Amino acid sequence: MPIIPARLAFADDGTPRSDTFDDIYHSSDGGFGQARHVFLAGNDLPQRWRGRDRFVVLETGFGPGLNFLATWAAWRADPQRCGRLHFVSCELHPFSRDDLATLHARLQSGQSTGWPEDWPTLAELSAELLSQWPVLAAGLHRLHLDGERVALTLCFGDARDGLAQIAARADAFYLDGFSPARNPELWSPKICHLLARLAAPGATLATWSVAGTVREHLRHAGFDVEKAPGFGGKRQMLRGRLREQKHASTASSMPSPAACPPPARHALVIGAGLAGCALAERLAARGWTIELVDAAAAPATGASGNLAGVLRPLPSLDDNPMSRLTRAGTLYGWRHIARLRRDGQAIKAEACGVLHLARDDAQATKMSKVVERLALPAEHLRCVDTTAASELAGWPLPIGGWHFGDSGWVQPPSLCAANLAHHADHIHGHFGHAVARLQHDGETWQAIDAEGGTIAQAPVMVLAAGTGVRELLPPGLLPVVSARGQVSILPAAADSPPHLVVCRGGYVSPEVDGLRCAGATFSVDDEDTGLRDDDHAENLAKLDGMLPGIAAGLSPGDVAGRVGFRPASPDRLPMVGALPMPGPVDHGTPLPAIPRQPGAWVLSGYGARGLVWSALAAELLASQIEGDPLPLERNLCDAIDPARFLLRPRA
Template sequence: MIPNPVTLPTDTDLAPHWRERDSFVLLDSDFGSGEHFFATWQAWRDDPHRSRQLHYLALLPQLATLHDLEKAAEKFLEWQTLYAELCAAWPPAVPGFHRIFLQHEQLVMTLMIGDGAACLRQIVAKVDAFRMLGRNWQTWPVAALSTLGKLAVQHASLDIRGLETAARKQLQQAGFVFENDADNGSDSDTELNISRACFAPRFVPRLAPHFTAWSTAAIVHGDRRAIVIGAGLAGSAACQRLVQRGWSVDLIESHTAPAQQASGNSAGIFMPLLSRDDNPASRLSRSAYLFALQVWRRLGGIGTAFTGAACGVLQIARDAGHADGQQQLAEFWRYPADYAQWLDQAAASRLAGHPVSAGGWYFPAGGWVQPRSLCQAMLDGCGNRLQTHFGQRAALLEREQDGWLIRDQHGTEIASAPVVILANACDARHFTQAEELPLSAIRGQITYIEAGQVPAIAPVLCGEAYLTPAYEGMCSAGASYDEDMQETLRQDSQDDNLARLANILPGWQAGALPLAGRVGFRCVARDRLPLIGALPDKTGACAVREPKLKDLARFPGLYSLLGYASRGLIWAPLAAELLVSQLNGEPLPIEADLAAALDPARFLLKKQRLSKLPHQ
């Protein structure tokens, strides 16, 4: 038995509440060094009647170090194996939401790093129990406590330490009823005592949070059958995440094998995007990059379960002015070395193994992956819950009473299910339900270069162009951004690729190289962000005068994973996780405002708002 100093008192034990449940969600306001987490994990793991899945949402101002975790784990022998598993998945110390899978993905931890009150407002979840035993919550504005009522399910429990009158009243107004409410909210609770409450909303109306992802109102699908259209990175990742959550999936692909279009390139590079203002695109790329690394480790690892190498990525500045700006960015953010390092020109050249034109960012966990092999690895892991339909074109999408029916170009039924996920890039617009999505195809030509004709670089090199280390005697360089739809190789695109590569490799001349490479078409949205979630129905009625995303009509059971542009490798796992979390009614893996930024209805909402503006 674990001693009381690191556990809740026995009469507030969570075990009776999570037993025989499909899912249980716990929000901890003060992760600290992880002692309460280890205690909860062990208690849950040792309970034969535990919930099938435990979501542990943890707020922390800054990430605990591995040393802190190790010290906490040393207190009890039983925690050593827990620490080892957690340590292997621990993220770099960067802000934002971090989703971590433990114990065969039955335990899902979401670390929320940053200001607690701000993070609290960004949570999309239905919380069964709140644990507020540390001091972090006492630094929040009292009004922030009302958010707990918006997150709580009926009869959610609240254990809170150091409760004073103003905070108690705020929680009561939010709908929490305390065991000792008869004392009229006196300050008899001391810093060491725990006040206990249950959520039973009957005091004030519930208010919607400022940022509301549509998933807060999503229908949780009890019939867990889905059709995924498209077997590239987006569709393969969707199959993998769905099956992991117990769904049965039909995968429809017009080609005879996976990853034959944009996902069919010989190599794709993966790294995050940095910015001085840490804008939504940078925050999303950080979350996607780190989540992808975790999912790939769980698949078996880069270079083992699928082809590629975590050899690092070196991103070279465009010119001296750009380098100065990036140097200032590095001094401002001071990223941890395991995430990103700024190197001057000399250091960057040494790392590259060849002179480079400027300093650059080094991402030590970055690298390259062969997308086709990754798609195959994700699909292979799905087992008999996945039924594939290769060489069949989904031409018609029909709504039935309880779901959707997919027919081919001859009108023959391929599959039916309550849920359909469009993961077929710009081809999705062939369906009437998606024809107005603002997606466009951008041509990208990659150049193949024999290893002896290009410098033998150590990491992936990128900037205005990219170059991968040799694999099976060949390097990939590129890629062009062309506005035409020519599917065959063009000399001018190859010349442009080589010229941009020569700009970042001083002294290297491409010479006369044979025309070799591959053409693919990126699916790009108008604002360069993916479209993840339920598709809007523009013909549906909206009774709200000034609607938000959650108020717009949606096609029931129809979802999209589209618009990954040039970052499909890192987008695919996170986007699939976000969508499956919405389908299952689980806590979202990212902040509410970021989920809203990816909502496919955002363009329709903007159009409706512009139409209501007075004409000039």
């Protein structure tokens, strides 16, 4: 569903208002005062988060973000705060970054009501939020703030759909939609029942609305509610708490993260490519100790060792799971790179833009329809004609196509190195050790070498070994295939065209350190490790089709290259999640009911999209292991659950 941004407007007294719903975003007596009185105090905060490892707030109606900023500031100021604060919020009409910045600036300057003079840190928090404000695209967007102690998960889209897809256990609810008279859908019985399904034991709620229909819907959903003194000119507000018996009847029907993380935050990760290094960083950021094992002498020596790869989405007319996952992975991946760089890590990458050229005029027409249907911000996705495409590339191109303005190239080894260096004290590398088998003694997983020695061990084990997962799993458990890819490496003068990544049946990078990458071939079940002239010829032919004449005079014998073997899946989607038990499964079994191996997880099936999947898949798996709210919708988590293949007929 396309996202229609909120339009910046103000009431006569300066209070932000919505023309769409003909209502104000917060009390005219002050947005932060309302946030503190109604939502924080109404949920007994900060008292309830004290002494907790994690506390989860779920909000209906992010609006200008004042409730979030007030909660973040209160958490920051509390010396007894919980270890990590998760804030999940739905918004149908989010503000653009520029409008949100304008709104916050007006509040600080006193042009609008609500920015308290005694909270000077709010400007700092606003700036950090604005620096990471995501592209206005439907779906979930996870932002890591305050040294990753605060996670904001924004759900852009209709809350009736979004709440059904969020996987979380909320400790407190902020019900802050527009008036039930103006926006009844956000206070409907469906919304109230969805909130109850997302509630943790003892969850509370608060809202400024005391409408009789709201109280009735909440009570019917399982909340005990009561009126309390309101804020400012509003005499009353509403507080509530989930009834225990209602939680007992709903919890089992709601697939959710684990109730709590393992007692020992210690993991054994097999594989030090893009998948394994990204996961090591995501777990280490949560305080885990990682035993990272790889047969090679250093990380990123296999399929993750290319000079440059492409980090960009793959849209579709129906916005299918591949489209949504590649978009989410791309947006999170670039935010991850920016976060690593802010923390001082050096990564070779450039969001220089990506051109995906059409095959012919018929496909160009289809690509234009995709852009029109998705209606994403033009800086993320737009169509360009032949002339505009040629200008962007700095080379005469045969046709136009898609332009991804915020995408580009990444050097995978530099990203792997940055991931491992980010929390280096938590990551213990065991390089040059080939794992012959894995064993579990009931409490701990051990990586065993060919001589029977233990390389490393931990209570939690994650398989991220690329195509090597096939040798470490029972036959047929996961349908991972090996896809041989040969990349051609060509000489390139500094600042020579193309000035951005160009794709059509393959890809070519801009100049990187005097070279450019072109490729790549994709050959399933081909174990040849040597460079082949035929594959170089194929890559050069694709290059000439994209950039006619740019490789003139080059023959296959004139170019260098490298070969990698990528783990691929039959449906082209990755495999991310808990490792299923071997054995037959009835095809009618729900995914959450499929038995899983204790403490065992897998990251595989990335195919040619290792850069696209790796950061988000690592955050997803780390969240699943820890019991955090998930950064992806439930139906997308199901689409990449490794157990999905057990429910499909064998070919």
